[in-house]
Structures are given as structure tokens and as C-alpha cells.
Amino acid sequence: MATAAIIAASDVLELSEPLPLDCGQRLEGVRIAYEAYGTLSPARDNAIVVFHATTGDQHVASPHPITGKPGWWDRMVGPGKPVDTSRFYVICANVLGGCMGSTGPASPAPDGKPFGMRFPVITIRDMVRAQVALLKELGIERLYAAVGGSMGAMQALSLAANWPEIPERVLSIASTATMPAQNIAFQEVGRQAVMADPAWQGGDYYGTGRAPDSGLSVARMAAHITYLSEASLTEKFGRRLQDRAKKSFGFDADFQVESYLRHQGLSFTGRFDANSYLYITRAMSYFDLAEDHGGRLADAFAQSRARFCVISFDTDWLYPTEQSRRLVHALNAAGASVSFVELSAPFGHDSFLLDVPALDRVVAGFLSR
Amino acid sequence: MNQLRADLALIASHVNPGSRVLDVGCGDGALLAALRDERGCNVHGMEIDQANVAQCVEMGLSVIQGDADKDLAFYPDGAVDYAILSQTLQTTMRPAVVLEELLRIGRRAFVSFPNFAHWRIRMSLLMGGRMPVTRLLPVAWYETENIHHVTIDDFRALVAARGIKVEQAWFLYGNKRHASAATANFRAEHAIFLLSR
Numbered sequence: 001m002a003t004a005a006i007i008a009a010s011d012v013l014e015l016s017e018p019l020p021l022d023c024g025q026r027l028e029g030v031r032i033a034y035e036a037y038g039t040l041s042p043a044r045d046n047a048i049v050v051f052h053a054t055t056g057d058q059h060v061a062s063p064h065p066i067t068g069k070p071g072w073w074d075r076m077v078g079p080g081k082p083v084d085t086s087r088f089y090v091i092c093a094n095v096l097g098g099c100m101g102s103t104g105p106a107s108p109a110p111d112g113k114p115f116g117m118r119f120p121v122i123t124i125r126d127m128v129r130a131q132v133a134l135l136k137e138l139g140i141e142r143l144y145a146a147v148g149g150s151m152g153a154m155q156a157l158s159l160a161a162n163w164p165e166i167p168e169r170v171l172s173i174a175s176t177a178t179m180p181a182q183n184i185a186f187q188e189v190g191r192q193a194v195m196a197d198p199a200w201q202g203g204d205y206y207g208t209g210r211a212p213d214s215g216l217s218v219a220r221m222a223a224h225i226t227y228l229s230e231a232s233l234t235e236k237f238g239r240r241l242q243d244r245a246k247k248s249f250g251f252d253a254d255f256q257v258e259s260y261l262r263h264q265g266l267s268f269t270g271r272f273d274a275n276s277y278l279y280i281t282r283a284m285s286y287f288d289l290a291e292d293h294g295g296r297l298a299d300a301f302a303q304s305r306a307r308f309c310v311i312s313f314d315t316d317w318l319y320p321t322e323q324s325r326r327l328v329h330a331l332n333a334a335g336a337s338v339s340f341v342e343l344s345a346p347f348g349h350d351s352f353l354l355d356v357p358a359l360d361r362v363v364a365g366f367l368s369r
Numbered sequence: 370m371n372q373l374r375a376d377l378a379l380i381a382s383h384v385n386p387g388s389r390v391l392d393v394g395c396g397d398g399a400l401l402a403a404l405r406d407e408r409g410c411n412v413h414g415m416e417i418d419q420a421n422v423a424q425c426v427e428m429g430l431s432v433i434q435g436d437a438d439k440d441l442a443f444y445p446d447g448a449v450d451y452a453i454l455s456q457t458l459q460t461t462m463r464p465a466v467v468l469e470e471l472l473r474i475g476r477r478a479f480v481s482f483p484n485f486a487h488w489r490i491r492m493s494l495l496m497g498g499r500m501p502v503t504r505l506l507p508v509a510w511y512e513t514e515n516i517h518h519v520t521i522d523d524f525r526a527l528v529a530a531r532g533i534k535v536e537q538a539w540f541l542y543g544n545k546r547h548a549s550a551a552t553a554n555f556r557a558e559h560a561i562f563l564l565s566r
Contacts, residue, residue, distance in 0.1 A: 339430070339431050340434050341419060344419065362423055365426050
């Protein structure tokens with residue numbers, strides 16, 4: 001792993017106190033890698049936290065140190081953009097359990113060796129708790145807004161539910177308050193692919209010269225399909241063949257869509273740690289804000305004074321609009337100020353990352369006042 | 370700020386400053402923006418059309434994409450001071466249920482609708498023998514969203530039967546007020562009621 005380059009690229013803060021976790025354990029010396037953009041106002045009232053999605057990282061608007069690609073939300077975050085860094089101080093931290101500089105399964109345990117599967121199973125709330133601790137260390141008590149898509153939105157919602165005094169605005173894009181069975185199922189496929197790879201070695205592959213790249217690659221391929229829509233796959237690839245005139249009657253990547261997925265899987269292994277993938281998807285499958293609040297989702301937001309904006313996409317079948325609508329109904333029942341719109345976009349779940357002008361306008365409008 | 374439609378301006382002028390308001394079928398958010406910016410109200414909206422909702426949120430309004438027939442059920446009792454339903458009642462599947470919901474969620478409710486007993490409409494049906502197409506009802510029967518046409522007297526009968534109190538009523542002919550409640554069912558194109566329990 002290119003850890004040295006990453007740590008050079010991002011600020012890393014070591015929490016001064018042990019981090020209590022939902023599983024009952026406490027983690028000592030937790031490190032959180034983060035990127036910050038813009039300037040914190042003297043009143044400290046213009047901070048926005050952008051929470052990243054499952055396989056995202058803190059490089060929301062700066063080039064990725066391994067791939068060199070632009071930040072994952074470069075189109076949304078920057079000067080004059082909807083999340084305007086000339087007005088707001090924008091923080092994005094690598095989640096607890098991640099592999100881009102924050103403490104995770106690849107980090108050294110107290111015995112000096114990597115945690116591997118000795119790393120405690122974490123939850124979305126644990127990820128948020130780590131970032132709340134980061135904010136505290138940075139001297140930020142309130143957030144102008146908590147913003148996220150997909151797993152990022154789960155963190156934003158968890159923040160509103162568990163630390164209601166912090167966010168003044170909460171923006172949830174393409175997400176849910178309760179992980180549905182279908183999503184749990186897909187993620188289990190991914191984890192089983194990793195763990196079935198002999199190179200995984202029970203999670204103790206660090207320093208062995210072998211890593212479960214094949215398993216992680218398959219996990220990424222399966223997950224990637226769920227981020228797209230049938231229409232976008234058909235439009236992009238159809239049944240077109242890859243660099244050949246006819247089918248090979250073999251098991252090479254005959255179809256463009258196969259070649260694309262293999263490329264997605266392989267390139268993912270170059271920037272992501274397999275154990276992090278296990279832990280982060282586990283945290284998502286445990287996510288249920290209603291369960292955490294006596295089974296009634298509205299009660300999760302009873303203490304929140306934040307304004308909410310909930311956005312879904314009509315082609316997102318991984319986190320369909322119905323999930324967002326359930327959240328909105330709970331927010332209505334809690335008496336919260338809430339905006340909700342289902343936007344039309346062709347790209348499936350990935351719409352939140354892609355060129356959807358209506359999304360830009362809605363985000364800018366929501367954050368403007 | 371664009372000029373508000375006559376019925377919306379009339380509603381806006383009768384909402385107490387600083388109130389909590391839910392506008393059901395808020396369209397492009399013009400009334401909500403006026404209530405927020407000019408009367409300091411805490412405003413919320415519901416709108417079925419996606420483009421309208423997006424426009425409202427772009428204006429910084431708290432508006433949810435929803436359907437009056439389905440999504441009002443999730444609001445708590447007495448959530449707002451005023452629930453507003455302007456030119457939407459006649460488009461709902463179950464107008465009486467929606468009306469009850471408005472008065473459950475709001476302490477008071479403004480309801481406005483085009484009057485199907487206006488004399489032009491009566492004449493159009495009587496003389497033409499076809500479903501009327503007028504300035505306020507410009508769409509042919511097979512395309513109109515107005516599935517429950519209602520007259521002022523019908524509405525009065527409904528609220529009386531449900532024990533709903535009419536606090537005030539206003540009647541419009543074009544942008545002008547029509548003063549007489551007695552002749553409103555024949556002479557007014559449009560009615561606005563302020564209701565309470």
C-alpha cells in the first residue's frame with residue numbers, strides 16, 4: 001500500500017482520548033486522516049462535513065494520491081460550486097476502518113502488528129463518533145451542514161440522530177435510514193468473495209506479498225453493477241464486443257461490459273484494502289437508525305433542530321426512492337423541516353457522483369440559506 | 370418577487386406573521402416564498418411535480434415531493450398554524466379525507482378552488498352540451514387534473530356535514546372580489562375558505 005504518499009497528502013490527527021465503540025471495546029490512539037478546504041470563519045459557523053461513501057475517501061475535491069484522478073466530488077465541492085469552499089470550510093475525513101490514513105484493519109494493533117481481523121467490528125455511529133472527536137479537536141462545535149451520499153448520508157443522518165446539537169442542516173442523497181435486506185445480501189456476496197480468496201489468509205495477508213486481490217476484485221465487480229442502472233449499462237455497452245469481431249467461444253472478456261467490470265475490479269484493488277472493505281460493508285449492514293431508537297424512526301430525530309434535505313434518483317435501485325420517502329415521513333412525523341425530491345437521472349445509484357445539473361441546483365439552494 | 374396570483378395574495382394577507390404554514394400543492398413555491406420573506410413565517414410545502422419541487426428547494430424552501438392523498442398522513446396533529454390547499458382540492462382522489470387531514474395537521478385551513486357553478490360554466494354546459502373549458506378550467510375533460518369538480522354550495526354542504534366551521538370566505542371574479550356570499554355560487558369564479566374545527 002502506498003501509505004507514505006497518502007499520509008503526506010492529508011492531515012492526520014491522533015485523537016487524544018480512546019474512542020468508545022458500539023461493540024463495547026475502546027480504541028486507543030485512533031488516527032483520522034482528513035482534507036480541509038476553504039477558511040474557517042472567526043465565529044466557526046461555516047463548517048461543513050462531507051461524509052464519504054463506502055469506497056470513497058477524504059479526497060473529495062483534491063486529486064487522489066494513488067490514482068491521480070480528481071477528487072470524487074470535485075464537481076460539487078470547490079470555489080463557486082454548490083458546496084462553495086469560498087464561503088464554507090469543508091472537511092472530509094477518511095472513515096474509521098478505512099485505508100487512506102485513518103485507523104483501520106491495516107493499522108498496527110498495540111502489539112505492533114497489523115490488526116487484521118482483530119480490528120473490532122465497527123458501526124456507522126462509530127465512524128461518526130470518530131469524526132465528532134475530530135471536530136472537537138479542531139475546535140468546531142457546530143456544523144453549518146452535514147452532507148453525504150449513500151453511506152456518507154448514513155453518517156450524516158447518524159450525526160443528526162445521535163449528536164443532534166451539531167448539525168444545522170443535513171443533506172442525505174441516495175441513501176436510507178435502514179439498510180434493506182437486498183443491500184445486506186449484495187454486501188455479503190462481496191465479503192464472501194474476499195474471504196474465499198486463499199490469499200486472504202484469515203485477514204493476515206499484510207507483509208506476506210499476497211493479498212486477496214482476486215476476491216476483492218470480484219466484490220467490486222458485483223457491487224459496481226448495483227451502482228449502475230440497466231439503462232446506463234445498455235446505453236454504454238449494449239451487447240457490443242470488446243476489441244473483436246465475433247465471440248471467442250471462450251471465457252475471455254468477450255463483451256465490453258465484461259471488460260469494463262474487470263477493469264473496475266482490478267483498479268479498485270490498487271487503492272483499497274480488502275479488510276477495510278469487509279469492515280465498512282459490515283458497518284453498513286448493521287445500520288438501522290430506527291432500531292437504535294426503540295424501533296420508531298421518527299424518534300431518532302426527535303431532538304434534532306436541523307433542516308433536512310433528502311434527495312433520491314428515479315433509476316437508483318440500490319437505494320430506491322421508497323427508502324428516502326420512509327425517511328421523509330419519519331422526519332415529517334418528528335416535526336422536522338424537510339425538503340425531499342426524487343430527481344430524474346439515468347445513472348442509477350451513481351447519479352449522486354455524476355453530471356446531474358438538477359442535483360447541483362438543489363444542493364446549492366439548500367445550502368444557500 | 371413576482372406578483373402573486375389573486376387567491377394566493379388574499380391568503381397571504383390573512384396569515385398571521387410568524388405562523389407555521391404547510392402549503393399542500395405549493396406549485397412553484399410563490400406563496401411560501403412570500404410568506405417566508407414578507408411575513409416571517411416558518412413555511413413548509415408539499416408538491417407532486419418534480420420540477421416544481423426542485424425549483425422550490427433551489428429557492429431554499431422546505432418542500433417535499435408528495436401526494437396530498439397519501440403523504441399527509443405522516444404529519445403529526447396540530448403541526449402547523451395554517452394548512453393551505455389552493456386550487457388542489459378538485460385534483461385529489463378523496464377530497465373529504467384531504468380536508469379532514471388539513472384540519473388535523475393545521476389549527477386552521479385555507480382552501481381555495483374554482484367554482485364549477487359559475488354562470489359561464491353553467492351556460493357553457495347548458496348551451497354547448499359539452500364539458501366546459503374556461504379560463505380557470507382550461508383543459509379538456511380527458512386531460513384535466515381536476516377529477517372532482519366542486520361548486521361553492523357543494524363545498525358549503527360538505528363542511529356543514531362534517532361539522533367544520535367557516536371562519537371567513539372570499540369570492541373572486543377575475544382578480545376582483547365578489548362581495549355577496551348569497552350570489553357567490555352563481556357569480557364567483559373562485560372561492561377561498563378559511564376553516565377551523
